[in-house]
Structure formats: structure tokens, C-alpha cells
Amino acid sequence: MLIRGRRYFAVLGFLLLATPLVWGMVLPDSPDLIHKEGRRLAPPPAAPADFAGWSKLPGEVDAYLKDRFGLRHAMINLHKDLTHPVLLKVNTAALIGRDGRMFYEGNEMVRQSAGLVLRDQRVAEAVDMIASMRDALARRGIRFLVAIPPNSSTVYQDDLPIWAQARGRKTEYDLFLQDLAARGVKTVDLRPAMNTIRAEGDEAYLLYDAHWTARGALAGFNAVVEADGHPDWRIDPATALGPPEERKGGDVARILGVQDDVTEKVETLALPPPGKDEAFSQDVMPDHVITTGKPGPTVMVIGDSFTASYFPLMLSQHVGRAIWVHHHQCGFDWKLIDRFRPDEVWWAPTERFLVCDPGVRPLDFAG
Structure with missing residues (x-):
């Protein structure tokens, strides 16, 4: 029996x-x-x-x-429903900080911002790959710049519990910029621009989402073009941002299963239509090119969801073509460089994707 x-x-x-x-x-x-x-x-x-x-x-x-x-997805929501009465402040992939701000915990994001994760070898490998890219682009006469959007947990340290605050510890962002500077790679630190927004009493990042606000993206863009020698490409927030609108939920709220329960007022980007916008990949977040019909250079941004809907539109106010390509954890298609022949390339993965996936390099890259 x-x-x-x-x-x-x-x-x-x-x-x-x-x-x-x-x-x-x-x-x-x-x-x-x-x-x-x-x-x-x-x-x-x-x-x-x-x-x-x-x-x-x-x-x-x-x-x-x-x-x-x-x-x-159903299991994530079930886990939230079962644990919510007992565990109000944390989730396996999200953390709720002070004043209700939600932080994504995937990709070691919170620990990375706190300096509790310092993968120096992988940072060094990413720097080697980026320096090789810079050299290969230079041989083609293409300018190159690195600009990494910081994690929300890097910008809003004081909203996190004490264990998740850096408190003077060196972070991967620090090490990354230090190593790139030693290799002579042109970089721009976007953390000061985000801190300036906070000092002025505005929101640099969404409350219930891992991404920056339109104002944060605009400040990041202005910092990049200033460092890149294009101060005339700066965009004035007073004219580029529309009135605040109610926004329900966010990606972190969705992970926690409370996307229908939280809302916030956010400004929207109100820039003129960009021209002809064509996708050239089948991804959910497709690679795309904006052709403005205006004289000006071609700029390619290799990034992720932080820049996909913002930087090409902002660039289109000034350039002939603006191209956006997903970094694929360093595995983007290098042939796109020769296909589009940009005048400039901006390397802009978010901080949590600062290191490459193990063993990953751009496809067909021989540099």
C-alpha cells in the first residue's frame, strides 16, 4: 500500500x-x-x-x-497574491523603497548600484571590447562615444534601505568609466545630470517603473550632445515637454502584480514628428531608422529601452538620419555599421547591462 x-x-x-x-x-x-x-x-x-x-x-x-x-506570468502574480499579506516590501524581482518607489532587482541592479556586485573581470572584458570597437570605427572615420543611463537605484539611493546604499563603495559604473578613461575612450557620466533634476525638485525616473522620465531622458540627451561637441543640438525642456498626464502602473508594478493599483503624473515628450521612421528588425523593440530629409550627419545609437523611443526622436530634430539598434548584451550585428555608414556611434546600454553576457561580442566583428 x-x-x-x-x-x-x-x-x-x-x-x-x-x-x-x-x-x-x-x-x-x-x-x-x-x-x-x-x-x-x-x-x-x-x-x-x-x-x-x-x-x-x-x-x-x-x-x-x-x-x-x-x-x-500567472505564477508571478500568484506568488504576489500569496506573499503580499506577509511580505509587503519585497518581491523576488522587485523592491519597494521609501515613499513607495519601486526598484527592479533583476540583472543584479540594486546590488550593482550599491557596490555589492563588482565584477571587475567582466567590466574589463567589456572595456576591451568597447575599446576595440572604438578603434575599428576610427579606421572608418566614425566618431564614438559611451553614455550609460544609470539605474534608478543609482540615482535614488536614499529611497533604498541602508543595505542597498553604496555609502562610498566603488561601483561597476565607477570602475567602467575609470577603465574607459584609461583607454582613452570618450565617455559621459550621466549621473550628475540625473542628480541635477532631483535637486531641482523634478522626477528623473518613474515611481513604478525602472525607466527614466521624459525629463530624465532629455537631460541625458543634452548631457551627451554637450560632451559630444554638439551644444546646438540641446533641446529645451520648456518647449519639448508637454503637460503632465496620468500614467497607470509601470514595469516594476507589473512584476509585483499591482499595475492597476498605482498611478502617477508624468510629463510627455512633445517634439515634432521625426520624418520617415522605418523598422528593420522583427523584435518587440525593433531596430529602426529615422530619415528626416534634412542635411546633417547620421548618428547610430546602440542601446535599449531607455533610449529606443527617446534618443532617435531627439536626434531627428537636428540630423539627417537617426538610427537605433539594440545592444543584445554586446551581441548586436556589426554589419549594420557598414550598412548604414554612420558618422557617429553612441554606445548607450543601461547600467544594469554595462557588462556583456559571457563570451558575447558583436556578430561578425573582427576587431
Whole structure:
């Protein structure tokens, strides 16, 4: 009788483990749900071609399945519903700070901002790759600049619990800029621009979302063009920002399952239409090019969701073409450089994507 009972438990356990896998193949969650968390779907694992490829395969398979197992979003919401009465302040992927500000905890973001994660070897590898990119672009006569949008947890340190505050510790952002400067790579630190917004009593980042506000993005853009020798490209917030509008939820609120319960007033970007905007990838956040029909240079921004809808539109007020390409954790397609032949390239992944994924470099990059 005891053996038969164990068999039933074994069958039940198998069904519980198999259900998410089967559900994910039959009715997978929309990729939009991953995109709304401020990140991209892990790509399908590539067929290994050598020993290094085989050694990376388990991690690639694991990342792929984690993003695609069935009922993933429903389980996140269920976890929130079960733990919310007991644990009001934290979630496995989010943290609620003082005054209700929500911080994303994925990609080691909060610990990275606190200096509790300092992956010096991976920072050095990213710097080596970026310096090689700079050299390869210089041989083509293309200018290059690095501008990293900081984490919200870097800018709003005082809204975090004491354990999550840097309190003088060196962070990866510090080390990254230091190493790039030593290699002679042109950089701009965007943290002072965000701190200036706060000092003026405005919001640099959204309360319930990991991203910056339109005002924060505009301040970041103005800091970049100033450092890049284009002060005439600066955009005046007084004319570029529309009146505040109510915004429901946010990507971190969505992770916590409270996206319908929180709202905030946010300013919107009110710039003239950019011209012809064409996508040239099939991603949820597609690579795209704006052709303005005006004389001026071509500028390519290699970034993520922080810059996708902001920097090309801002650039289009001044340039001939503005191109936006996702960095793919350093695995973007290098052939796009030769396809579009930009006059300038801005490397602008968000701070939490400051280091490359292990072993990843731009596709077809020989530098």
C-alpha cells in the first residue's frame, strides 16, 4: 500500500513538473510580458561548434527555458497574491523603497548600484571590447562615444534601505568609466545630470517603473550632445515637454502584480514628428531608422529601452538620419555599421547591462 502511494505521488510530481513545459509549448506567454519587465527574451541556444560552445550550452538552454515556461506570468502574480499579506516590501524581482518607489532587482541592479556586485573581470572584458570597437570605427572615420543611463537605484539611493546604499563603495559604473578613461575612450557620466533634476525638485525616473522620465531622458540627451561637441543640438525642456498626464502602473508594478493599483503624473515628450521612421528588425523593440530629409550627419545609437523611443526622436530634430539598434548584451550585428555608414556611434546600454553576457561580442566583428 505504501509503495502504491509513492507511485501516486511520483505521478503527481511528474505532472506538476511537466505542466509548465507543455503549457509553454502549446500556449506560451506573449513576448510583450518580458519586454514590459525592461529586458529581452533570451535567444534560442545556438548549435555548439566547439568545446566552448558546448560549455555554454547548459546556461543558454536554462535562460531560454526560464523565459518561456508555461504560466510564468500567472505564477508571478500568484506568488504576489500569496506573499503580499506577509511580505509587503519585497518581491523576488522587485523592491519597494521609501515613499513607495519601486526598484527592479533583476540583472543584479540594486546590488550593482550599491557596490555589492563588482565584477571587475567582466567590466574589463567589456572595456576591451568597447575599446576595440572604438578603434575599428576610427579606421572608418566614425566618431564614438559611451553614455550609460544609470539605474534608478543609482540615482535614488536614499529611497533604498541602508543595505542597498553604496555609502562610498566603488561601483561597476565607477570602475567602467575609470577603465574607459584609461583607454582613452570618450565617455559621459550621466549621473550628475540625473542628480541635477532631483535637486531641482523634478522626477528623473518613474515611481513604478525602472525607466527614466521624459525629463530624465532629455537631460541625458543634452548631457551627451554637450560632451559630444554638439551644444546646438540641446533641446529645451520648456518647449519639448508637454503637460503632465496620468500614467497607470509601470514595469516594476507589473512584476509585483499591482499595475492597476498605482498611478502617477508624468510629463510627455512633445517634439515634432521625426520624418520617415522605418523598422528593420522583427523584435518587440525593433531596430529602426529615422530619415528626416534634412542635411546633417547620421548618428547610430546602440542601446535599449531607455533610449529606443527617446534618443532617435531627439536626434531627428537636428540630423539627417537617426538610427537605433539594440545592444543584445554586446551581441548586436556589426554589419549594420557598414550598412548604414554612420558618422557617429553612441554606445548607450543601461547600467544594469554595462557588462556583456559571457563570451558575447558583436556578430561578425573582427576587431
